[in-house]
Amino acid sequence: MADKPSIPKGTRDFTPLEMARRNFIFDTVRKIFKTYGYLPIETPAMENLSSLMGKYGAEGDKLLFKILNSGDFKGKLSEEELVTIPAGKLGTMISEKGLRFDLTVPFARFVVQHRHEIVFPFKRYQIQPVWRADRPQRGRYREFYQCDVDVIGSNSLLNEYELVRIMDEVFSALRLKVVIKMNNRKVLAGISEVIGESERMMDITMAIDKLEKVGMEKVMLELEQRGLGKDSMQKLEPVLKMEGSNREKLEFLEDYLGPSTTGMEGLVEIRQLFGYMEPDTMEAEVEFDITLARGLNYYTGSIFEVKSEEVQIGSICGGGRYDDLTGIFGLDGVSGVGVSFGADRIYDVLEQLERFPGHGEMDTRVLFVNFGQQEVQYIFPVLGKLRNRGIASELYPDPAKMKKQMSYANSRNIPFVALVGEQEMQDGMVTLKEMETGNQERLTPEQLVERLSV
Amino acid sequence: MADKPSIPKGTRDFTPLEMARRNFIFDTVRKIFKTYGYLPIETPAMENLSSLMGKYGAEGDKLLFKILNSGDFKGKLSEEELVTIPAGKLGTMISEKGLRFDLTVPFARFVVQHRHEIVFPFKRYQIQPVWRADRPQRGRYREFYQCDVDVIGSNSLLNEYELVRIMDEVFSALRLKVVIKMNNRKVLAGISEVIGESERMMDITMAIDKLEKVGMEKVMLELEQRGLGKDSMQKLEPVLKMEGSNREKLEFLEDYLGPSTTGMEGLVEIRQLFGYMEPDTMEAEVEFDITLARGLNYYTGSIFEVKSEEVQIGSICGGGRYDDLTGIFGLDGVSGVGVSFGADRIYDVLEQLERFPGHGEMDTRVLFVNFGQQEVQYIFPVLGKLRNRGIASELYPDPAKMKKQMSYANSRNIPFVALVGEQEMQDGMVTLKEMETGNQERLTPEQLVERLSV
Numbered sequence: 001m002a003d004k005p006s007i008p009k010g011t012r013d014f015t016p017l018e019m020a021r022r023n024f025i026f027d028t029v030r031k032i033f034k035t036y037g038y039l040p041i042e043t044p045a046m047e048n049l050s051s052l053m054g055k056y057g058a059e060g061d062k063l064l065f066k067i068l069n070s071g072d073f074k075g076k077l078s079e080e081e082l083v084t085i086p087a088g089k090l091g092t093m094i095s096e097k098g099l100r101f102d103l104t105v106p107f108a109r110f111v112v113q114h115r116h117e118i119v120f121p122f123k124r125y126q127i128q129p130v131w132r133a134d135r136p137q138r139g140r141y142r143e144f145y146q147c148d149v150d151v152i153g154s155n156s157l158l159n160e161y162e163l164v165r166i167m168d169e170v171f172s173a174l175r176l177k178v179v180i181k182m183n184n185r186k187v188l189a190g191i192s193e194v195i196g197e198s199e200r201m202m203d204i205t206m207a208i209d210k211l212e213k214v215g216m217e218k219v220m221l222e223l224e225q226r227g228l229g230k231d232s233m234q235k236l237e238p239v240l241k242m243e244g245s246n247r248e249k250l251e252f253l254e255d256y257l258g259p260s261t262t263g264m265e266g267l268v269e270i271r272q273l274f275g276y277m278e279p280d281t282m283e284a285e286v287e288f289d290i291t292l293a294r295g296l297n298y299y300t301g302s303i304f305e306v307k308s309e310e311v312q313i314g315s316i317c318g319g320g321r322y323d324d325l326t327g328i329f330g331l332d333g334v335s336g337v338g339v340s341f342g343a344d345r346i347y348d349v350l351e352q353l354e355r356f357p358g359h360g361e362m363d364t365r366v367l368f369v370n371f372g373q374q375e376v377q378y379i380f381p382v383l384g385k386l387r388n389r390g391i392a393s394e395l396y397p398d399p400a401k402m403k404k405q406m407s408y409a410n411s412r413n414i415p416f417v418a419l420v421g422e423q424e425m426q427d428g429m430v431t432l433k434e435m436e437t438g439n440q441e442r443l444t445p446e447q448l449v450e451r452l453s454v
Numbered sequence: 455m456a457d458k459p460s461i462p463k464g465t466r467d468f469t470p471l472e473m474a475r476r477n478f479i480f481d482t483v484r485k486i487f488k489t490y491g492y493l494p495i496e497t498p499a500m501e502n503l504s505s506l507m508g509k510y511g512a513e514g515d516k517l518l519f520k521i522l523n524s525g526d527f528k529g530k531l532s533e534e535e536l537v538t539i540p541a542g543k544l545g546t547m548i549s550e551k552g553l554r555f556d557l558t559v560p561f562a563r564f565v566v567q568h569r570h571e572i573v574f575p576f577k578r579y580q581i582q583p584v585w586r587a588d589r590p591q592r593g594r595y596r597e598f599y600q601c602d603v604d605v606i607g608s609n610s611l612l613n614e615y616e617l618v619r620i621m622d623e624v625f626s627a628l629r630l631k632v633v634i635k636m637n638n639r640k641v642l643a644g645i646s647e648v649i650g651e652s653e654r655m656m657d658i659t660m661a662i663d664k665l666e667k668v669g670m671e672k673v674m675l676e677l678e679q680r681g682l683g684k685d686s687m688q689k690l691e692p693v694l695k696m697e698g699s700n701r702e703k704l705e706f707l708e709d710y711l712g713p714s715t716t717g718m719e720g721l722v723e724i725r726q727l728f729g730y731m732e733p734d735t736m737e738a739e740v741e742f743d744i745t746l747a748r749g750l751n752y753y754t755g756s757i758f759e760v761k762s763e764e765v766q767i768g769s770i771c772g773g774g775r776y777d778d779l780t781g782i783f784g785l786d787g788v789s790g791v792g793v794s795f796g797a798d799r800i801y802d803v804l805e806q807l808e809r810f811p812g813h814g815e816m817d818t819r820v821l822f823v824n825f826g827q828q829e830v831q832y833i834f835p836v837l838g839k840l841r842n843r844g845i846a847s848e849l850y851p852d853p854a855k856m857k858k859q860m861s862y863a864n865s866r867n868i869p870f871v872a873l874v875g876e877q878e879m880q881d882g883m884v885t886l887k888e889m890e891t892g893n894q895e896r897l898t899p900e901q902l903v904e905r906l907s908v
Binding site for chain 2: 035394
């Protein structure tokens with residue numbers, strides 16, 4: 001009967017300290033999302049597998065956690081089917097449901113399903129866990145939280161600007177120095193067009209996405225392997241080597257993208273976005289980065305990614321505009337844009353930099369020592385007064401040895417201990433001891449409440 | 455490609471309004487848990503199936519959602535095994551993981567796994583969804599939230615008392631009139647002993663648990679079918695017919711349970727608990743109810759259940775003491791007690807009674823009408839000022855027709871609309887319109903912030 005307890009690899013328990021720290025992140029983003037008028041929604045952990053399959057590419061499909069059908073899942077299958085159909089396909093025949101892989105596809109499904117109740121433009125945020133059957137490794141989990149903020153039903157670039165402001169405010173509230181990288185899928189399409197490789201846009205962007213990581217030589221090698229002609233590669237090189245300020249890069253591209261209408265459109269969008277930012281004071285640096293591509297296929301315009309300037313780690317936030325995400329569920333012509341904050345990576349960065357604030361206020365302020373039945377009855381109404389004022393207070397549940405009770409207060413970092421013995425009961429007082437200094441005071445219950453109010 | 459979107463039966467999407475209402479419940483319980491010194495933890499949605507199987511009885515096992523193993527789940531099985539092993543058993547061979555069924559078993563697993571980091575007595579709360587492959591019906595879902603509060607590592611009845619106070623405070627904060635029903639497994643064991651049917655305790659408690667629902671006659675019939683002798687049934691009848699105040703019931707049982715040491719122990723515990731309550735003022739009625747049994751096997755002492763006095767619905771909170779829950783994971787001799795608040799049923803009760811508070815503060819206070827590029831640049835810093843003060847503010851993202859923008863403000867219940875045209879830009883002012891009255895004021899940005907501060 002006695003199993004050695006463990007949890008599935010890639011998943012985690014969260015202790016009270018970790019919870020306080022995670023809630024610091026969630027509360028920060030939530031508060032900022034709210035001041036911009038975004039509203040919360042939640043969707044079920046399980047979606048119909050048909051809603052998830054085919055939305056994240058063939059690789060993504062393999063990473064979906066499938067829920068085995070309840071009851072006789074074999075029932076409808078013949079023995080032959082059971083034996084001959086390969087696991088990948090058989091899995092989808094014995095599982096109708098799967099765990100959500102991200103919050104974007106469930107959001108698209110939500111919008112289509114509730115479109116008659118929703119007021120557009122619809123600004124929503126969603127903070128929930130997602131699940132991926134990825135190979136677990138440092139900083140990559142099979143269950144992790146995303147904090148998504150999206151607006152759907154408006155083409156305006158003001159939405160992009162709002163999201164940039166939100167990213168800036170969030171990271172400045174978290175006291176993290178970041179750079180917000182920005183690009184536009186239309187510019188990437190324009191580049192492919194200009195070098196005469198329109199149909200290879202995905203290949204090209206996937207390759208140059210790695211520029212920072214692997215360097216120019218390897219990118220060129222990969223492009224050659226992907227079948228890019230010499231001429232195209234020669235035309236591409238100056239873009240990849242482009243340096244300087246955002247303004248200088250934009251000026252270079254103004255010439256370069258001239259022949260491509262799509263490319264020029266993207267450029268106008270980027271200029272417009274920078275235009276909104278100019279008069280403002282932002283904490284984060286915003287950098288136009290031509291090598292930023294983002295893997296997901298559904299992006300069609302602006303794309304964003306946030307990197308820490310202090311810790312070497314992948315992107316801690318990212319997103320972009322998608323012109324037809326709801327189309328996969330039958331609602332065409334609704335454009336949206338959104339970004340997703342990676343709570344777990346942000347956690348890792350804050351931890352590494354030791355930037356988490358203290359969490360005194362969530363912890364118990366005072367422990368009443370338990371000397372026995374009579375004292376306990378005296379303490380009850382005092383506890384009531386403290387708790388009514390929101391002061392977290394505990395009574396040790398057993399009349400254990402003083403040493404044991406004090407050691408509990410110590411281990412829990414409870415700053416005050418209250419002592420009530422015969423003398424206190426007679427005088428209607430409480431003796432309060434500050435753990436750090438050892439100082440003791442005799443107080444009435446009312447004075448105690450005042451003393452412990454933060 | 456265009457699926458008609460839907461979600462698995464028994465699951466739900468939560469719209470912004472539902473989220474605000476659910477958060478009202480969660481925030482209320484969380485705040486109260488904290489003032490009693492309980493600390494939050496979270497555990498993964500997926501547990502090893504071996505941690506879950508066999509913990510909820512044979513019926514419970516069937517209701518577990520299993521996660522199909524990733525990759526080649528058929529790999530280790532022969533063709534014969536695949537075909538001949540029945541679905542129930544085969545399911546556990548191709549699924550290593552399952553979704554948690556409640557928060558109690560994961561908590562026991564957590565305590566054992568982290569026992570060296572934990573300070574005992576360990577007071578924890580946990581608010582997370584659980585999943586059960588139950589037949590969906592009105593008020594019963596396949597994904598629903600539990601709010602559990604437990605203390606483990608202390609035998610003291612003060613813990614039970616604390617939980618009674620917490621239940622009372624929660625429901626009084628939610629403005630719900632409830633009765634807290636209380637019983638003790640030792641009393642039920644004592645009754646079985648006294649009537650000479652010790653080994654049939656579970657049968658007896660299961661039957662009398664239905665007394666309120668089906669009446670005396672049917673309970674007696676069921677007991678007969680379960681093999682109870684005539685003599686035993688005669689001895690049982692007066693207990694089931696017992697009426698009067700808590701005090702009268704306890705006095706009756708004092709005689710009745712005399713021959714049973716276990717029964718008398720239970721009685722002492724109940725008296726002790728009522729003793730703690732006497733000097734206090736509680737909102738809820740606390741009723742000693744001998745027919746309260748609670749199905750789960752792991753309870754060993756006090757048991758609790760809360761019923762609404764205003765709405766006909768099952769219990770909205772329940773729990774009890776378990777002396778050996780962690781034993782299933784190899785840690786013996788650790789007693790705990792806890793209760794679980796059923797957020798979804800509480801939601802239904804509050805909704806039916808229309809007791810949800812308004813949720814104005816979560817919603818946007820002011821919408822800035824978008825008249826175009828120039829006006830928008832003027833509005834940016836004003837928006838910044840408002841948001842810095844925590845005032846949720848929006849700018850309509852497109853320079854759409856006035857009527858469309860006003861209709862957005864209306865549908866979203868935004869109480870104020872801000873208008874900035876040429877005149878306002880020249881004078882450095884903003885025109886604020888109150889939607890309900892139609893009143894307009896011209897204000898400086900600073901005055902606007904003051905006016906909209908709650």
